Amino acid sequence: SQKIEQNSEALNIQEGKTATLTCNYTNYSPAYLQWYRQDPGRGPVFLLLIRENEKEKRKERLKVTFDTTLKQSLFHITASQPADSATYLCASFTGGGNKLTFGTGTQLKVEL
């Protein structure tokens, strides 16, 4: 079955470092991946979309890569700040473009 997976183990890093989160997919080839941020008690908020032919996408301190050979997307936050602490979700469409399937998310904690 089609799966999209993220490391469920929380990631703790020091302020100013680069955080790297991983999203792996199996048994399908998504044409694009989306990344969302979710704060406790809130709904997810869209951050970035990357298409399979884009390899890399940037937005301010965020960078997303898409490696179709490794079947993996990496999400980077450079110069991380405590305000970046949240859960980050990757998602892709299955079922003909109407079903957005999410990974379980990775919790990031940026410490002073």
Add this chain to the structure above:
Amino acid sequence: NAGVTQTPKFQVLKTGQSMTLQCAQDMNHEYMSWYRQDPGMGLRLIHYSVGAGITDQGEVPNGYNVSRSTTEDFPLRLLSAAPSQTSVYFCASRVQGATEKLFFGSGTQLSVL
């Protein structure tokens, strides 16, 4: 511009009771959907709609009903609540188009005793 509004924010039900979770959006989005979020399971799609009068099932539809009589509203009905339906429910909407981002509501925390 309120975005996606969900009510109520919290609800406690007894097993067997029925209720409706409300979702409304004011962005004129054709696509609306319901997810549930459980620890360790992530967000799972319950039902979705691509326009008024059109609904379809997601990954976990059993025990839930939906209807879409207007573009703005997409209520989720629990016909006979079960403890397994204890979860946080999110409504989301977007412009029709597979690459478009989802806008989420703030969620409803439901406990079924």
